[in-house]
Amino acid sequence: MKKTMTRFPDVGELRAILAVMKLGSLTKAATHLGTTQSTLSYLLERLRLRMGDPLFVRVGNRMEPTPYAERLAESAEHILAFMEAEFDRIEQFDPSTTAREFHVVLTEIGAVTMLPAIVKQLAQLAPCASLVPSYPRAVDLEQALSDKTVDLVIGNHRELAGDHLFRQLLFRRSYVCIASREHPAIGERLSLAEFAAAPQVRNFVAPQAFRWMQAHMQQQNLEMNVQMVLEHATAVPFLVGASNMIALVSGELYELFGAVANIKIVALPVELPEGQICQYWHPAMNRDPAVTFLRGMVHRLFSSPDRQSIFS
Template sequence: MDIRSLDLNLLVIFDAMARLRSVNKAAEAVGLSQPATSGALARLRSVFDDPLFVRSGSRMEPTPRALELAPAVRRVVQTIAGEILQPSGFDPATADRSFTILTPDIGEVAFLPGVLRRIRTQAPNVRLHAVSRPRAAAASALESGDAELAVGFFPDLHKANFYQQALFKTSYSCIASAANAGAGSRMTLKQYLAARHIVVRPDGREHLLDRFLDDKGWHRHVTLELSHFMSLVSILPGTDLIATVPEDIATVVGRHVALKRIELPFKAPQLQVQQYWHRRMQNDAANKWLRSLFYEVNRRDAGAGMPG
């Protein structure tokens, strides 16, 4: 017999008949009319070339062939109902798995601590793997399943096949070492452009501020270019360098070294920090839980700063 010739719905009828030994009771159990159930039984008899169930008094007794088939059919029906047709589920309390998150180094510092505290109580066997990827590689990592979520500023993911959810907006802050005597609380545009700058471009990517200044025709005097924001912790102190960084980075760096904030001589653009996932993960229960967790922990109201 070719399995393609068998309507698997007929196995549900067979299983009900094998258990209930009655066309009427089987019809009620599967939600069909009595004529429809009788028609299905007729098709079953044709498929298996056997009467299968024969009336004996008030019951429909199984033939030897039906008795032989009944255990296997029962297993198939239970497997389809209990495993294949069950909605996808995810129980964080019992889950034992790892999730890969795309985020820059500042994301590890800003986004992960609160998430990890929540995971410790809600999902003790869930593990996170935070990685940084060049801008061009983020999309392919989400598409291939190498990463489940990207969290941060990823303008290249504003395209088809990707979902996005806003977490908060932030702007830029100009920082210098507290010991930098040449840096006051504010400076003119001319002073700002002439100052010695540290520029951080994670994975070599151009940042929103770079494009903003280029569009204005303003060019900074860049003394040092870095790939990691957290390097500012060891480089800024004891120098006359300044850095213009997202507010969260200024907050984190300020927790480790003494800083002074310098008012920017222009209105800086705002960064929209979001989380992104590929469309194939939209209905995945585990991914839903993960992005819900990141949203609950890291979402901020307008104007709110980074939590302590």
């Protein structure tokens, strides 16, 4: 077995055999292959020694193949044609027929406001494919992308902002302060001092606006009065509507639950920063046709001003 593997020509040697046979000249063959004549001569000499055959002999101005080289060339054509066909198959991706199982990580807000549009579009473009969403806290995001157990991570993840992963901005998420419409003490706006004094509820995964507001208030020697931390972001509007607590939530969450949760937007004396919602993927998957398809689909859905969501 070892002897067979040692004698087996590599791809470069197979191409060299075919080029010399076709062109009948080392000089022309070298030019065709994009190499030098000396390099090609060395490659053929190395192959001659391994095969125990001269391969080519000079007849007049042409290099003529030996019977062994002719048989080798015939095999080379089949081998190279098979390899090219296999590479084409690997690189090709047909969404309409693929049965690929895509794995995507989204936050709870992303699952409510983005996942329905993703599922709908995937069903239209890739009806045989399936989607497996998961929650960020359930996996080590960077490790999952590296292990290729997750294709995309969607959200605002500052811990993934390094050079070791690829990132693409989808849209900017706005944030608002909400309170119950029936709050006995809070009207249409709050001062910073009133905001600090009001009891607050927040999601376990603190939004970017909350972290920014916390830092801003500390500069004013004020502290936020967080009385409750919830595991589920979608429960926050309902708890606010049923209590005297306030909260900072995404504009999408307010739009979705504002009416049914009995909440209102309360103006603040400062403008809350927007959060960057991105999709993240591993560099090793950058040219994978299936992940490229998924990435492009998500980007088209959410990167335009009239992006789709559960509201569209």
